[in-house]
Amino acid sequence: MSAPTELLAAAASHTSTGEAFQFWVLGTVAVIGALCTILMRKAVHSALCLAGTMIILAIFYLANGAYFLGIVQVVVYTGAIMMLFLFVVMLVGVTAADSLKETIKGQRWWAAACGLGFGVLLVAGIGNASLTTFTGLGAANANGNVEGLAALIFTKYVFAFEITGALLITSAVGAMVLTHRERTERAKTQREMSEERVRGKHLPPLPAPGVYARHNAVDIAGLLPDGTPSELTVNQTLRGRGQIRDVSSEAIADLKALEQRSEERLGRDEEAVK
């Protein structure tokens, strides 16, 4: 019961130096995180950076006397939503790093211009507004922040609350409808599978990935004797994602280098003969 009161005090119109320190440090970190979110080439990294930013925001909520929101932020956002993101990222391909090269002409410049103008305007707007006196949440949070929120939610905003509930259900159903795939044919029995396997082209297990080609990794296709990569050697999922790293070019390059060297040596020999 003591911590809330202190924080209440902290949530006064003028902040304590502690909060100021916290704001400057964490604020910087949050901004950096945001920037990383949009600059990282890999979705995973972006997601992680975003998660960090969100946690910082959660702390800021707390600092602003929104205890419930702070917790919810951590639990729902960082805990649930970001994880959902990560799942999808995995599904789509963790290693898929999309190039930051812009394809649409002038897009980046326009974006920069708009963003800049927007930011400037917002800042200007905030600057214009006379926001000197902060009432602080002392009175509002007098008998607990959660209770206050609850009072509002279940009285004033009850309809909105109900509607959001409906929205959530709808979205859940929607998501299911969107992603659900109807199984049209009967699931195969083990017997049928084995028979298929016997009839199929590959009786033995699939060839191993290109561990023989100086690359000890599963996403590299093994080379056939003629130097062409064999799709079969790479895992189906990776194939599906198109994440096969092709080595044939490197191999050919190596071959070239080898021949080059031998040529030189021979050339030297001839000179020696003369």
Place this chain on the structure above:
Amino acid sequence: MSFPLLTATAALPALGAIATAAVPAARRTAAKWLALLVSVGTLVLAAIQLVRFEPGGARYQLTESHAWIKDFGVRYELGVDGIGVALIGLTALLIPFIIAAGWHDADPLETSAGPDSSFAAGRWRPTQGFFALILAVEAMVVLSFEATDVFLFYILFEAMLIPMYFLIGGFGDRAHAQGDEAAATQRSYAAVKFLLYNLVGGLIMLAAVIGLYVVAGSFSLNEIAAARASGSLHMATNTERLLFLGFFFAFAVKAPLWPLHTWLPNAMGEATAPVAVLITAVVDKVGTFAMLRFCLQLFPEASKWATPVIVVLAVISIIYGALLAVGQRDIKRLVAYASISHFGFIIMGIFAMTSQGQSGATLYMVNHGISTAALMLVAGFLISRRGSRLISDYGGVQKVAPVLAGTFLIGGLATLSLPGLAPFVSEFLVLVGTFSRYPAAGVVATLGIVLAALYVLVLYQRTMTGPVKAEVQGMPDLKVRELLVVAPLIGLLIFLGVYPKPLTDIVNPAVRQTMSDVQKKDPNPVVEAAK
């Protein structure tokens, strides 16, 4: 509540159009006869109008008035003055001839139904469609001559374009090899051009109409005119001028005034001869008529302000149209440019602001309608025989088809307004009327009669005289149907040329009214002025 004669005159062809369109595809001939019957019936109604109209009486007679769109004070107001009734007579008179002349123009056997079929979903039936559209045009034109409510008039003015568009674009000149792609594209080009030009004019007019409502608070011609006369409605000079220009522009496009004329040659060149007549002899008259009725009556001051410029433009049209007519290689385009020259005369007469000029202009509308119909329809018969519109493809027709040549010559002589034929009366009135106010314009315009002689006679010489061309050899002379179409027109030309009094008696009072609207008086003869 007496019998609504004006409504009936417009409603009959409208219903007839629907009925004609509804005739089953197989009963093609029935549709033709039905259309002809309806048009004749309309002619009868128009004749009744002429009889029941008392020249000495009120300005607008046989009036009808019903509330239509209450919120904007739009009323269904009809009424005819001398000018309107004369033009209604002209329209109702010409349509039967147009229908008879176009008797075979839409027979599906040879017509390229290709472009047509794309118009309407389901079974598009060229013949029925053709005659139904003609009747629809007649209905709208007649009603627009009767409308005394600006908004009502505007709607008709615009709606007219739709059937005309299909008539031009849908039913090409049979002279062209059927299914000829180039011809089809040219035709649709012409149709689109016609539509665009007139739509632009219409849009500007719409703005002006709304502006007028804002200023005057009413669409009723009578109310506004009365308010202007009594001075209770005062327009700022600039407002009035802008509104005037808005109206005038639309009318100048419709009645092609240089330099807004270029749609006419394409339209008349590509359309079949009867449709070409419909364009120039009937539909375009709405433009000149509206100048007289709306521009002068609603915006007298602005009209007077704009007069000098308009007269100059009109003179340019006269000379320019005539010169281009001389330079044409295509019979129908030649007639089209001749019409441009004649419309120049009409507009010049209207804005000369003399009773001679305006009566002449009104007579000119009627006479030009008849004479152009005569010339163009005969030209159409000629073209349908040889299958070409090029003047150079003809020669020596007079030898093989003397009657055709003779009627063609008379039509031509009417076009060059030979004394004794109707156009001379109107043209001379316009010239005198203009001369008495703008001598220079009058003199320059008189050059037009020489040029007219030039293009008509050159056309006649190249097509009709000289050694008989091989393709022309054995060309049949006018058939009975064709003769029945042309002969009455020629008779009318001669009658109105010798005894135009019946017409002038109807027109003069209306013109007197218009003159008083613009508060203008005929200039006195110098000698009397001296006395």
Place this chain on the structure above:
Amino acid sequence: MDNLIALLIAAPLLGAAVLLCGGRKLDKAGHWLGTLLAGASFVIGAVLFVDMLGRSADHRTVTKHLFSWIPVEGFQADVGFQLDQLSMTFVLLITGVGTLIHIYSIGYMEHDENRRRFFGYLNLFLAAMLLLVLADNYLLLYVGWEGVGLASYLLIGFWQHKPSAATAAKKAFLVNRVGDMGLSIAIMVMFTTFGSFAFSTVLGETGGASSGRNTAIGLMLLLAACGKSAQVPLQSWLGDAMEGPTPVSALIHAATMVTAGVYLITRSGAIFNAVPDVQTVVVIVGTVTLLFGAIVGCAKDDIKKALAGSTMSQIGYMVLATGLGPIGYVFAIMHLVTHGFFKAGLFLGAGSVMHGMNDEVDMRRYGGLRKYMPVTFVTFGLGYLAIIGFPGLSGFFSKDKIIEAAFAKGGTEGWILGAVTLLGAAITAYYMTRVMVMTFFGEERWKHAKTPAPDQPGVEPAAQTHGAHDEPHPHESPKSMTIPMIVLAFGSVFAGGIFGIGDRFVKWLEPVTSFDHGNSPVAEWTVTAATIVCLLIGVGLAVAQYGRKPVPAVAPRGSLLTRAARRDLLQDDFNHVVLVRGGEHLTRSLVYLDHSLVDGVVNGTAASVGGLSGRLRKLQNGFARSYAVSMFGGAVVIIAATLLMRAV
């Protein structure tokens, strides 16, 4: 009685209507009907003439108001007739000569399958010409004026299958139209000046109008007269008009229509008297044309063209006379009438010669015809004597009077005019003698003459029916052709005497045209003597040149003047280069401009709009992100706007 006036016109008009509308079934009787109606109107004219003689000189004018034609406020055009001595003179001339020529045509056009149409046109012409001279106001006169133009167009181009004929007809109509333009402008000025264009008003109130307006009216009327009467500078059509059948040339382009200009000027005498400057112009025009026509007449080998030239110059005489004012009007009309007789006779003679010579018109292929066609020879000869003004014959009286009047103008111009007219008389004698000699005397050059060269103008289609490909065998023409010639010959012999002796004609016309003797600086007999001397000189020269030595079958190159004269003194070349070429270029460039400029502006706008929208279409590239950018930009703009609003 005055109802007959309307009937006068109605008769030939009816004929025209019937003959032109009635179908081929009328071919049998058509020409008779036409002739009959023409004759009928002559009879009516004669009746009216007698009736008029019955009244005293001051009460001879009859007016007949038929109906109100175009009534528009101040502009009151009526259809009304006015028959006074002047009109009566013309009526008799027109119907008389007209009837004769109808009769002549029966024979002349025998082999033409369109004879009915021909007579229809002739009747139409008679009606229009009568309307012209009977109208009591200028607008109605204008109707007749253009009516005769139309008739002449139809008749010149009667053989339409000949391009030359069609072209000539068109040319005639166009040149006339230029003149008509003058007339219509004149009428407009009259209306704005007097508020009317009735003869009574206009000619009565001339004094009230400013001289400027009178001058305008006068000049415009003169322009009209030039067009119709083939005066310089609008004379170029007359020569080509000879493409028409010869009777047409005789009736329209010699006797009646071409003299309409003289009628117009005489009729409007009051106006011209009011403005002497215009009269001077008239005189100049007349004089120039007089010499022009004469010179052209000397050079032509085509007999009809030669006669056309002479017509031109004779009308020059008349116009000159009218330009002299009250001194000259009467004599102008008198010469007009006599000229009507002998020139018509000459043309008919020429026609008869051509008829006998397989429609050969080149005089160099004639010669010695007098013993083959005696009647033609005699009548032609009488006409010839009349036109050169052989003492005692009609030409002598009329032309002599004009020459006297020219001297009577007084002052230096009097002398100049007198000299010119005398010179003209000499030249007239010269070229007429030339025609006479080349045609009827000398060796018979038509023997062993091959058929006319294809490029020969004016080869009439009757040639085919005659079988033009064998050597011509001249023969006398049928009665229907010779009788009119004989009658006209009588006219050309005695008319002058009847009119001239005792100034009958002067007295007859004076009430209408007014008359004064002027003050001639020279005695009458001296002028007469001088005339006769000039005449003899002219004849002598011609005989010396063409009678003594044989005429070459092919025209010698000749002097520059001769060659120019053969080409109508280069008038046509001038017209062609300046008007035709120029006009063609103008129209062609205008057609191009209309397409590229006037139309181009509009199409250009359309194209540019299309291009713009095409470029805008590229913004819709389908990338959600670029849409997002635009949306974001929009948001920025809105925020900026709101902030600005607040700031303001």
Place this chain on the structure above:
Amino acid sequence: MNPVNYLYLAALLFTIGAAGVLIRRNAIVVFMCVELMLNACNLAFVCFSRLHGNLDGQIIAFFTMVVAAAEVVVGLAIIVSLFRSRHSASVDDASLMKL
């Protein structure tokens, strides 16, 4: 320190997020950026509630979160199905709106 700085921070984050939406092609990352923007808004709301001394701002932020959750669920589902259909999560590949 004046708490208004929180607003400045929110503005900054929002702008960065927006820029990310515009710049990145990967649908997932774009989505993250949207989330970032939403969070920025939330921060602003919270700050405002502190400013006005009542809890409505927090309520709105709360609703935002809920809606965001729903949106993420559906959005990710869409992305997944998109990826299934065309083996890529790039927003530019789904550019069939072009004529």
